[in-house]
Amino acid sequence: MCELLGMSANVPTDICFSFTGLVQRGGGTGPHKDGWGITFYEGLGCRTFKDPMPSIDSPIARLVQDYPIKSCAVVSHIRQANRGRVALENTHPFTRELWGRNWTFAHNGQLNGYRQLETGIYRPIGQTDSEYAFCWLLARLNDRYPKTPRHWPSVFRYIETLARELQKKGIFNMLLSDGCFVMGYCSTELHWITRRAPFGKATLLDRDVEIDFQQQTTPDDVVTVIATQPLTGNETWHQVEPGRGVLFRLGEREF
């Protein structure tokens, strides 16, 4: 299995603290040593850092922890391989274009019978069930909305129904973003927390690091973090109900 980490914020915010917690699980406190990746959106553009090496040993992961890249939408993943060998082409997140936007996807779980999924114009490059599922999702969206849709929450409601289809094939926890929205879907486990004023302190579960968010924020900041398992011990994380999606935009929950 794998672990997911996402962020949605109303001001460009760095994810160094949460990512530091996550990478410990990539070969340190957790078994997810088969690669890691993180995608940061900046306007319409995005950039991904990824490595098939364990995150705990990766000089690139160290850069991402130390160099605060600020973004309003982030998708990250650490991998414990099941479908598809340990290789760069099988390392999440995956990004593809739809409606002139970059869509980024990461998956936790395992699917059966995924090779029968019709992926249309989106051909998988690697061998993972995850990339197949992502290509199928985009192909269905492209079929349903040949032109750029206008009402976004209903698009994401449709994605929730597609995710439920995929869940029938196994375990399908996912994160998906177009740079504006960050959506999570829970098949078995997914948690989120929204931080806003008054900000407090938080302590990572996986490493002896404490952060005082008040030192790093302004009173108007709203920052939501989504993760497979809670990353901090002294805060209350919300659990997403299995079979449900959650949608965030600028840190606020849309559904």
Add this chain to the structure above:
Amino acid sequence: MCELLGMSANVPTDICFSFTGLVQRGGGTGPHKDGWGITFYEGLGCRTFKDPMPSIDSPIARLVQDYPIKSCAVVSHIRQANRGRVALENTHPFTRELWGRNWTFAHNGQLNGYRQLETGIYRPIGQTDSEYAFCWLLARLNDRYPKTPRHWPSVFRYIETLARELQKKGIFNMLLSDGCFVMGYCSTELHWITRRAPFGKATLLDRDVEIDFQQQTTPDDVVTVIATQPLTGNETWHQVEPGRGVLFRLGEREF
């Protein structure tokens, strides 16, 4: 204008030396301060490091210079913006999927009338003439070869004719790779050099750095570097004739 840098090699080789020369021109010895990017292929996968900041000041560019990522196919670019503002979505190289492969593209030059280019299923995300041209190229390839082609040199010969079409709209020097082949097309300027045994020493033009390739290679290594302008002063670079493409695979020239 911009500068291009590409590599094709028969063994995974790092590009730290050449990239160190290139980044000096990104705000140091050259005016190409509007972003930079580099894509490394590893098997079917690829990863891109990019930044809209000047390469000379970029902590990420420093990582790429210091951390030897080894690859058989690399495409890199430093940008001096003309079409499209300085932003991540306008920062080269651009990567899109065709025939289940990652295709990566970088452009030097400037095109007129590029918004009339029909890009089919490949919708541009940013505002550059370059990304439009790339999307048009992929759409033409997808039209001509709806199924994965088998004879690759003829595909690249077709790309050469498409590049000549684009050249009619302005200046179109480019690099293009699918991870196996690295193609250059020269509209006004493009140079290349193939290094093989007996390896010698080389000195960067843009920074006081010398390398002894013999220390870093085995006798069977074949490494070709393609660049807008020669990067070293004591070696003979070949100039590509305007209106012509060059194609390399595993360091060797195919045409």
